[in-house]
Amino acid sequence: MPETAQYILWTAFYILIFPGALFTSVVGLFLAGVDRKVIAHMQRRIGPPIRQPMYDFFKLLGKETIIPHAANKFVFLAAPVIGFVSLAIIMLFIPIFGFTAVSGSADLIVILYLITIGGVALIVGGSASGSPYAGIGVSREMVTMMSYELPFVLVLLAVARKVGGSTLVFSMEQISQWQVENGHMLFQWSMIPAAIAFLLIIPAEVGMQPFDVAEAETEICEGPLIEYSGAPLAVFKLNTAMKMIIMTGLFTSLFLGQFRTGYYWADALLFVAICTVLTILCMTTVHAVTARLKIEHLFKFYWTIVTGLALSSLILVWLGL
Amino acid sequence: MMFPFLKKAASNIVNKPSTEAFPNPAAKGLGNYRGRIEFYPEKCVDCGMCIKVCSPGAITREETPAEGGKNVKRTFDLTSCTFCGMCEEFCDDCSIKLSQDYHMVEEDAEKLCTTGTSFIKDIEGEIVCEIGGCIFCGLCMRNCPQQTINVDRPNKVWEIDHEKCIKCGICIGKCPKKVLSYGEPDETHIG
Amino acid sequence: MFRKLMSKSAMKSPWLYHINSGSCNGCDIELVACLTPRYDAERFGFKLAGTPRHADIVVVSGPITSQSKDRLVRTLAQVPEPKCVVSIGSCPRSGNVFKGSYSIEGPLEKYVHVDVSVAGCTPKPEAIMEGLYQAAQILKKKREVMGK
Numbered sequence: 001m002p003e004t005a006q007y008i009l010w011t012a013f014y015i016l017i018f019p020g021a022l023f024t025s026v027v028g029l030f031l032a033g034v035d036r037k038v039i040a041h042m043q044r045r046i047g048p049p050i051r052q053p054m055y056d057f058f059k060l061l062g063k064e065t066i067i068p069h070a071a072n073k074f075v076f077l078a079a080p081v082i083g084f085v086s087l088a089i090i091m092l093f094i095p096i097f098g099f100t101a102v103s104g105s106a107d108l109i110v111i112l113y114l115i116t117i118g119g120v121a122l123i124v125g126g127s128a129s130g131s132p133y134a135g136i137g138v139s140r141e142m143v144t145m146m147s148y149e150l151p152f153v154l155v156l157l158a159v160a161r162k163v164g165g166s167t168l169v170f171s172m173e174q175i176s177q178w179q180v181e182n183g184h185m186l187f188q189w190s191m192i193p194a195a196i197a198f199l200l201i202i203p204a205e206v207g208m209q210p211f212d213v214a215e216a217e218t219e220i221c222e223g224p225l226i227e228y229s230g231a232p233l234a235v236f237k238l239n240t241a242m243k244m245i246i247m248t249g250l251f252t253s254l255f256l257g258q259f260r261t262g263y264y265w266a267d268a269l270l271f272v273a274i275c276t277v278l279t280i281l282c283m284t285t286v287h288a289v290t291a292r293l294k295i296e297h298l299f300k301f302y303w304t305i306v307t308g309l310a311l312s313s314l315i316l317v318w319l320g321l
Numbered sequence: 322m323m324f325p326f327l328k329k330a331a332s333n334i335v336n337k338p339s340t341e342a343f344p345n346p347a348a349k350g351l352g353n354y355r356g357r358i359e360f361y362p363e364k365c366v367d368c369g370m371c372i373k374v375c376s377p378g379a380i381t382r383e384e385t386p387a388e389g390g391k392n393v394k395r396t397f398d399l400t401s402c403t404f405c406g407m408c409e410e411f412c413d414d415c416s417i418k419l420s421q422d423y424h425m426v427e428e429d430a431e432k433l434c435t436t437g438t439s440f441i442k443d444i445e446g447e448i449v450c451e452i453g454g455c456i457f458c459g460l461c462m463r464n465c466p467q468q469t470i471n472v473d474r475p476n477k478v479w480e481i482d483h484e485k486c487i488k489c490g491i492c493i494g495k496c497p498k499k500v501l502s503y504g505e506p507d508e509t510h511i512g
Numbered sequence: 513m514f515r516k517l518m519s520k521s522a523m524k525s526p527w528l529y530h531i532n533s534g535s536c537n538g539c540d541i542e543l544v545a546c547l548t549p550r551y552d553a554e555r556f557g558f559k560l561a562g563t564p565r566h567a568d569i570v571v572v573s574g575p576i577t578s579q580s581k582d583r584l585v586r587t588l589a590q591v592p593e594p595k596c597v598v599s600i601g602s603c604p605r606s607g608n609v610f611k612g613s614y615s616i617e618g619p620l621e622k623y624v625h626v627d628v629s630v631a632g633c634t635p636k637p638e639a640i641m642e643g644l645y646q647a648a649q650i651l652k653k654k655r656e657v658m659g660k
Contacts, residue, residue, distance in 0.1 A: 036554075042330040044339045045552040052557055055524040059568070062518030062655055064592035066565060133563075217562025229565040229592040289326040340552040343641060356632070377602070377609045400605035403633040425631035426643040428650070430605055430621075433631045 014092055014101040021088040027272055028241035029053040031248070031279045035208075035287075038280050042288040053241055057234050065230030070130030079128060080228075080235035083121030086114045087242045094249050095176045097259050097267040107172040108156050111250065115205065118239060119145050122214075125236070126224025137223020140295050141214035147302035148204045151197050154310035158194045159185065159254050161317045172253060179257035186255040190321045194313035195255050197306045199282045202247045204302070207240060208283045210290040211298055219292075244283070248275040355404045355419040358397045362437030364416035367393045368489035370466040371408035371417060377401050380408065390442040397435040399425055413464070413491050444488045446503040449510035450479050454500035461492035461501060479511060515659040522568070522594065523652035525557040526644070529567030529591065533584045534616075535574030538634040539601040543571060545637040546644070553641055556648065564590040569647050572626075575603035575610045576618040588624050594654035596647040598628045600640060605629055 014020055033050035040047020067073055092101040093111050104110070123141050126134040160168040162185065163178045179185055186195050204211035215223045225236055252274045259274075261267050293301070372380045379401035383394040397408075397417075409417045416439075427433050448470075457479065459472040469485040470492060472478070493501045504510060532540055546553040547560065561567045564587050576584060588597070597620075602608040604620040620626055627650050630643035 038334070040552070040554060041334050041338065043549055044333045044336060045549045046338045046340045046555045047552070048554055048557055052525065055521040055557060058517050058521035059525045062515075062522055062659070063568075063594070066590070066592050217560075220562075222562040222566065225566075226563045227565055233566065285327070285330065288330040289324045338552070339549050340555070341550060341638075343551070343556075343638075343645075345638065377606070377611055379606075398606065399631040400602055400629055401608065401611070402602060402631070403609055423632060423636045423639050424642065425635065426628060426639055426646060427631075428628055428646065430626065430629040433629060 015088065019091040019094070019096060019099075019101045021084075024088055024091045024242045024245055025238055027275070028238065028243070028245045029057065030272075031244045031276060032241040034276055035244070035279055035284045038284045039288050042284070053237070057238060060229075060234035060237065061231050063230040063233075065232060066227075068130060068227050071227060072128040072130075075124060075128035076227075077232055079121045079125030080232045080239065082124075083118045083239045084235050084242075086117035086121070087239055087246060090114045090246050091249070093172055094246070095172050095253050095257070096249075096264075096271045097176070097253075097257065097261070099264050099267055100173050100176070103171060103173040106170045108160060108170040108175075111172075112153065112156060115243075115246065116145070116149070118243060119205075121239070122224050122236070125228070125232075126226075129224070129227035131226050133220050133222075133226045134224050136220050137214050137226070140220075141224060143295055143299055144204055144207075144211065144214055147299045148201045148306070151302060151306040151310040152201050152205075154307065154314050155194045155198050155201070158191065158310065158314040158317045161314070162188065162191060176253060176257045180260065184256050184258045190316035191255070191313055193309040193316075195251075197309040197313070198251055198255070199278075200306050200309075201302075202251065202278070202282050203286055204298070205247050206243045206283065209287040210293045212292060213295045213298055216292060244279055245275055248278040248282075251278060349421050351421075354421050354423070355406045357399065357420050357422040357425055358402065358408075358435045359418045359420050360395060360397060360435050360437040361416045361418070362395070362439035364414045365393070365395065365437070365439040366414055366489045366491070367439065367441045367487070368413060368466040368491055369487065370411045370413070371395075373466065374407040374411045375402075376405065376407070377403055379403075387440065390440055392438050393441055394436060394438045399433040399435065400430050413494070444490075444503055446505055447483050448481055448486060448488070448490075448492060448501060449504045449506050450481075451500040451502075451510055453509075454498050455479055456498055458497060460495045460497060464491050464495045466491065515656075519652050519655040519659065522655040523648050525559075526568040526596070526648045526651055527559045527561040527566055528569050528571055528644070529561050529564050529587075530571045530573070531580075531584055531587055533572060533574035533580040533604070534577035535601070535603060539573035539603075542634045542637050543573070543600060543640055546640050551637045551641055553644065556645065558644060558648075564588075565592065567591050567595065568651055569596045569598055569644060571598050571600055571644075572604045572620055573600045575607045575613075575616050576620060576623075578615050578617050581617040581623075585623055594651055594658055596627045596651050596654070597624050598630065598643050598647050599626045600630050600643070601635060602631060602633045605631075608633065 032053040036052060037047045037050050090111055093107045123138050126138040160170050163169045163175050185191050207215055259270055379398045381396045385392045406419050409419050425433055457472050457474045457477055462470045462472040467485050467487055469482040471480045530543060570591055599605055599620055607616050607618045610616050628643045628647045630639055632639055
């Protein structure tokens with residue numbers, strides 16, 4: 001019996017605190033703050049403090065929550081929570097170098113689906129709000145998802161094939177172990193196009209400029225989020241921040257998984273540091289130097305250049321290189 | 322180059338931000354910036370020109386009788402002002418000045434007002450013109466805020482409407498020959 | 513403690529929603545100038561929100577034309593509490609040079625309580641910043657009242 005109790009306690013700890021909800025939220029908000037600070041400096045501004053997204057979050061919790069008449073109340077309020085839960089669970093499957101909370105044989109597929117739920121929550125919430133602007137935002141969000149899902153799957157397939165050799169391996173732990181033996185995935189030259197494709201997918205997945213067509217605030221008034229206020233909006237903002245750590249974290253464990261310090265806390269610190277660097281590299285810098293794309297340009301970009309990169313990597317891997 | 326700002330963005334991280342401090346007490350409007358209205362009531366002669374030229378009607382005048390004259394309170398409503406500077410331009414006594422102070426932020430909009438009470442002494446007599454000295458140049462006519470004076474140069478006519486005259490005395494100051502004064506019309510003075 | 517954190521955050525992260533109710537565009541560009549690197553309102557957490565539902569501070573410019581009156585009133589009703597209204601320039605307070613026009617339905621005070629007025633035609637960005645900063649302090653007070 002004590003073993004079962006211990007198991008339940010540890011699972012609760014994993015889900016609620018360490019790689020789960022709390023860790024993901026705090027690090028996600030930290031990354032969002034770093035993003036805002038660095039982009040301010042890139043524009044020669046002072047910028048908000050790094051804890052600014054936390055202020056935003058708590059402020060939104062303290063605001064009145066308005067539910068529009070046209071909205072489906074239950075779906076409207078449930079959508080952000082569903083997104084939050086699915087995103088908090090993803091982190092359990094991503095190994096923080098030596099540490100994995102939950103591991104199975106098909107982690108990558110679970111992660112792929114759970115990340116999609118994060119996007120689908122936005123779509124469902126937007127559709128439930130009953131605003132025409134949200135309708136446009138939802139359709140754009142769908143197109144964005146369709147655009148990046150294809151290269152995303154191809155990248156994951158390439159990784160799985162590379163690790164499996166002649167079969168596909170979707171277990172994160174095995175991918176991690178393979179990298180300990182064979183060096184970083186990033187330095188396998190056949191995987192370099194896939195890594196670049198992954199880096200290009202990150203901003204679209206998170207919804208950062210220039211791929212924030214779905215939430216274009218100057219154009220369609222924040223799209224799916226238009227009717228949200230107060231606590232549900234806070235959760236959606238938190239979801240966006242969490243996606244930052246999840247996507248950069250996924251890149252870190254897929255492509256830079258060789259690091260081992262031997263201590264879990266040092267591993268976690270190194271993990272966060274790498275995620276910060278990746279955030280600055282592939283989100284902040286891209287945001288600072290580009291303007292928002294049109295939806296058809298985004299679609300074309302992902303289905304030609306990014307898919308091409310991912311596909312070339314997959315073909316190279318399939319050929320055994 | 323596809324991303325022309327990439328280099329700039331990278332170099333800006335090292336550069337110091339170009340942001341000004343806030344609040345910045347040293348910040349001031351530029352040379353001819355027109356900000357908060359300053360009013361010097363002791364100089365005002367109550368000619369009413371400022372009220373006439375004010376396009377949004379931001380200036381109001383309130384008159385209360387006092388011993389030996391009247392108290393005139395002028396209110397410049399800064400929440401109504403366009404800061405065009407016409408009142409300053411038309412003020413003959415330099416009693417209105419648009420300063421360079423732009424800190425006009427209040428929670429209570431009633432405080433966004435410049436007020437001043439000037440004492441206007443009652444004046445004995447009317448504006449009169451000395452015959453012979455007047456050259457009918459018409460400066461008094463042009464500067465009169467109430468358009469009470471009429472000068473007809475070819476016919477050598479100088480007329481004044483005493484009912485409209487508010488005795489501001491601007492014409493006295495403007496007369497190049499110094500022939501205007503307060504007094505009663507007689508054989509040497511017309512009025 | 514949680515309440516204290518929320519009231520502190522209300523002051524630290526005020527999001528703006530800008531309503532142009534027939535403004536000449538002078539005040540609008542000065543408001544946008546506040547967000548430029550020179551004045552950088554974002555260092556105090558100010559951010560332009562895309563929809564009134566996300567806003568804390570509603571910034572109104574313009575003399576409220578009869579065409580925009582309806583939209584203004586409806587937009588103000590959509591802003592969740594605690595909210596703050598800031599008027600920029602002379603127009604919303606009085607109508608400025610358009611005072612008395614058949615197409616003006618001002619002043620703004622008729623429809624909503626204006627928390628902070630910034631005078632000027634147009635005000636300098638520094639003055640607007642000062643006004644927004646005062647509005648953020650008011651937001652904190654309002655949040656504290658709301659929490660009780």
